[in-house]
Amino acid sequence: MSTRQIVQHRKLAHDKERNKTVQADLPLYPEQASNFAMSVDGLMAYITAVCAFFAIAITAAIIYFFFKYRRKHPGEVGVPIHGDMRLETAWIVVPLFLALTMFGWGAVVYVDFRRAPMDTLDIYVIGKQWMWKIQQPTGLREINELHVPVGRNVKLILASEDVIHDFSVPAFRVKMDVVPGHYNTMWFRPTKAGRYHFFCQQYCGTNHALMGGWVTVMEPMEYAAWLSGSSEATANPVLAGEKLFAEKACNTCHVTNGTGRAPSLNGVYGANVLLADGSAVTADDAYLRESILNPQAKIVAGYAPLMPSFQGQLTEEQIIDLTSYIKSLQSQPVPTKGSGVAPATGKK
Numbered sequence: 001m002s003t004r005q006i007v008q009h010r011k012l013a014h015d016k017e018r019n020k021t022v023q024a025d026l027p028l029y030p031e032q033a034s035n036f037a038m039s040v041d042g043l044m045a046y047i048t049a050v051c052a053f054f055a056i057a058i059t060a061a062i063i064y065f066f067f068k069y070r071r072k073h074p075g076e077v078g079v080p081i082h083g084d085m086r087l088e089t090a091w092i093v094v095p096l097f098l099a100l101t102m103f104g105w106g107a108v109v110y111v112d113f114r115r116a117p118m119d120t121l122d123i124y125v126i127g128k129q130w131m132w133k134i135q136q137p138t139g140l141r142e143i144n145e146l147h148v149p150v151g152r153n154v155k156l157i158l159a160s161e162d163v164i165h166d167f168s169v170p171a172f173r174v175k176m177d178v179v180p181g182h183y184n185t186m187w188f189r190p191t192k193a194g195r196y197h198f199f200c201q202q203y204c205g206t207n208h209a210l211m212g213g214w215v216t217v218m219e220p221m222e223y224a225a226w227l228s229g230s231s232e233a234t235a236n237p238v239l240a241g242e243k244l245f246a247e248k249a250c251n252t253c254h255v256t257n258g259t260g261r262a263p264s265l266n267g268v269y270g271a272n273v274l275l276a277d278g279s280a281v282t283a284d285d286a287y288l289r290e291s292i293l294n295p296q297a298k299i300v301a302g303y304a305p306l307m308p309s310f311q312g313q314l315t316e317e318q319i320i321d322l323t324s325y326i327k328s329l330q331s332q333p334v335p336t337k338g339s340g341v342a343p344a345t346g347k348k
């Protein structure tokens with residue numbers, strides 16, 4: 001390095017340091033630690049700037065006109081005004097345009113958040129009064145702690161055991177309601193290693209304020225080591241699910257080769273399933289869950305509605321195990337005969 005480069009380098013480091021302390025002194029915003037942070041903050045700054053501009057301009061105009069057009073002599077009468085087309089047009093067109101830019105920009109950010117990419121690391125999160133139970137893909141369980149690798153797309157599959165909760169990570173600028181009887185999903189890509197607070201953001205009873213924890217974002221190697229290092233004692237959800245599949249007699253109807261009274265579940269996850277009413281649905285986590293708890297809701301084309309409901313007979317963890325097992329049946333070919341599974345279209 002030349003002296004000049006060194007000076008430059010030092011200056012950069014210094015700036016970085018100073019920015020950090022400014023941020024720490026002015027905690028207006030949480031740290032930006034995910035792919036969504038920049039776009040959400042940009043949008044927020046834009047909307048705030050537009051609102052602040054008009055709030056100030058209108059307040060200033062009110063004060064100015066208040067003095068300018070005040071009654072100066074007793075008995076003075078105001079001049080009637082019959083309107084001005086140009087003024088009317090301006091105050092319709094300008095706000096319309098501004099509102100549409102907010103809508104358009106907001107829609108772009110929102111759609112990105114609602115559409116998870118295909119290559120996600122899937123982690124299950126169960127909320128209950130008043131804690132968060134988290135299950136890593138290997139089956140490793142954590143409580144009020146979530147470990148994720150930096151730079152990887154992470155999808156959280158959220159379930160509740162009691163009331164409505166809401167999982168929120170301010171540093172990632174993401175939040176999603178956690179609703180009983182239903183899976184919600186959300187995704188993000190952590191961009192910075194570190195520890196970030198997560199919270200429940202839906203008032204859920206006495207200890208709602210204590211229902212939170214920490215996301216630990218680790219370097220991928222570190223994460224892999226952490227995952228394999230501490231998972232000796234945990235049950236593999238795929239194996240547990242396979243066992244349950246036999247215990248609950250699912251396998252008496254769902255025969256692997258598709259010759260049973262029920263469709264084979266091989267390759268169903270992510271596929272497009274044709275339903276008896278002629279519509280189609282993508283078999284995601286929420287669909288698998290509904291198929292187990294409320295099988296009558298969506299009947300697979302070509303099959304009789306004879307599957308019993310397992311509502312109330314499975315814990316959230318057991319549902320996750322069964323889902324993990326069904327998801328693991330991906331490598332085997334999809335049997336075509338009579339199974340309601342259409343070829344690869346819509347495959348995730």
Ligand code: HEC
Nearest residue numbers: 248249250253261262263273291295298299300303306307
């Ligand atoms: C009595 C037979 C029977 C049993 C037992 C049974 N199922 Fe089913 N299952 C069916 C039938 C028939 C269908 C297709 C009709 C429908 O959608 O309800 C089905 C559909 C499904 C689907 C949707 C499949 C698709 O291709 O879209 C899933 C997932 C499923 N079952 C999982 C399970 C699990 C898990 C168990 C055990 C906890 C189970 N089933 C037990 C008969 C059964």
Ligand SMILES: [Cu+2]
Nearest residue numbers: 165200204211
């Ligand atoms: Cu809660």
